[in-house]
Amino acid sequence: ALGFMARLAPATAAEQKREAADVRAEIARGGERFALKPWDWDRYAERIRRARYDLDQDQVKPYFLLDTVLQQGVFFAANQLYGVTFKERHDLPVYQPDVRTFTVYDKDGSELGLMYFDYWKRDNKQGGAWMSNFVGQSTLLGTKPVIYNVANFTKPAPGQPALITFDDVTTMFHEFGHALHGLFAAQMYPTLSGTNTARDWVEFPSQFNEHWALDPTVFAHYARQYRTGAAMPQPLVDKIKRAAKFNQGYALGELVAAAELDMKWHSLPAAAPLQDVDAFEAGTLAGLGLDTADVPPRYRSSYFLHIWGNGYSAGYYAYLWTQMLDDDAYAWFVGHGGLTRANGQRFRDLILSRGHTQDYDAMFRAFYGREPEIGPMLENRGLSPAS
Ligand SMILES: [Zn+2]
Structure with missing residues (x-):
């Protein structure tokens, strides 16, 4: 570190x-x-x-209809990479009427787990966005994951379309990245399963999944004008990309x-x-x-x-460290054909399904074939490597 x-x-x-x-x-x-x-x-x-x-939100938001972002963006990327499919459920009890539930099916059609999405801000709701689970995966206990993603997006007025900002889009991909870490867990012991990993690893799958929000194939699939279905004009897309730097x-x-x-x-x-x-x-x-x-x-x-008090204790570097991991892993994807089932399967087999059953550096090396490198992180943030 x-x-x-x-x-x-x-x-x-x-x-x-x-x-x-x-x-x-x-x-x-x-x-x-x-x-x-x-x-x-x-x-x-x-x-x-x-x-x-500056992004004019009024210009951008018509291209981000929440349901389209979820199903044609977040789910689409997961389907292309990992072969998983989703079916909305209307028969399951929810703790809040606008919470949506989906069964997640694996590539062979078997049931992988359940997803709950609770995206809208409420007066009595804790702020921020997070992923957690109602039930963790464990072969010892015979449990499949039941996972939820929570956010605090501004709810549209009645009768208005649910349009969100690009920050919200990124949040959806981020939290779903955590969800995939939980859904693909294949551990015996619940304490080592899914996202039960160290601070300098747990944000790797979530930040990695954010990259697909701007992947050209994925972006073109979900960023559609909600009335006309038109693709976002390239200058506006470029502006979103530049703002990140x-x-x-x-x-x-x-x-x-x-x-x-x-x-x-x-x-x-x-x-x-x-x-x-x-x-x-x-x-x-x-x-x-x-x-x-x-x-x-x-x-x-x-x-x-x-x-001192909140347990970082030499762990504050973890946020920066996981940025290096996710940028480097995404660069690996780009160098190997990007959004493909073979690439996704490799990432699932060697990273997402492993929970905390191996050393993290060994997992990364098994996936990439070398130690993580800082170059892609610097490049994504508009920094050039120091000579
Ligand atoms: Zn996170």
């Missing part, structure tokens, strides 16, 4: 310098004269985003710095003397080579609560 962050930091630092120059130019363009400070960054970066990358030097930089702090604090031996917090932090960050004057860590040591 330290080696990974050491490779990520220089590329991020180079991108931060470019972005900081843009932000300074934006400050000057408005006729203001002052030195850029971290607390100015968001305000002026937002102006740049609006000018260069905006401000990545800042976003990655504050995460790398925070992850490094987490790692270094937890690397101190038990016998180490009490540290001067500011000096320890400054020393750790200086070693990274990031310009933390412009982009400070997401959390400073003195209030980085979750590395």
Whole structure:
């Protein structure tokens, strides 16, 4: 993990310098004269985003009808990759009237499990999006998975079509990626089954599944104007793709710095003397080579609560690490013909069906044939590898 962050930091630092120059130019363009400070960054970066990358949601949303995204996008990609099929059920009890249920069938027609989708925001509902299960897979207990995906999309007014944003589309693919990890589980013990994996692995299948949202074949299949069925105009598609690369030097930089702090604090031996917090932090960050004057860590040591109380304990790097895994695995797909049953089967056999029954690095190597590499992650975020 330290080696990974050491490779990520220089590329991020180079991108931060470019972005900081843009932000300074934006400050000057408005006729203001002052030195850029971290607390100015968001305000002026937002102006740049609006000018260069802003997606007009009213222009985009008519292409994302929720049911079409679900069945012609999320389900379609899973069918093309893994051969699974879906049948909506209306006979199962639900805890909320607009929850939808589907039986998931395997490629041979046998029943794989059940899916519940609870997408709409409600007044009494916890915010955010997540996947979990009512019943976990286990051959010991003879149980098949019963999985739910929850989100908080804005419900359309009565009589209006259920149109969602591209962020929502991405969320659907993400949470369904977790669901596939649970559906394809083939373990004896429930504690090792499906998504019962470590933090630096569990987001790999979900983030990997997000890639199919923008895969040309999948995107063309679901992103259809809900009235006319027309495909999205290419300039609009390009805009969605470009927006993903905006401000990545800042976003990655504050995460790398925070992850490094987490790692270094937890690397101190038990016998180490009490540290001067500011000096320890400054020393750790200086070693990274990031310009933390412009982009400070997401959390400073003195209030980085979750590395102490919420169990990160040297695990905060996991979000960045799983980005490397999912970008690298998707690059493997692209290099091997993309959306094919053979590729999907390989991923299912070597990754998705294994739960926590093997070491993660062994699983990745078995799938790819080598260690994970950082190149595709840098490329997807608009960063070039540091020389
Ligand atoms: Zn997730």
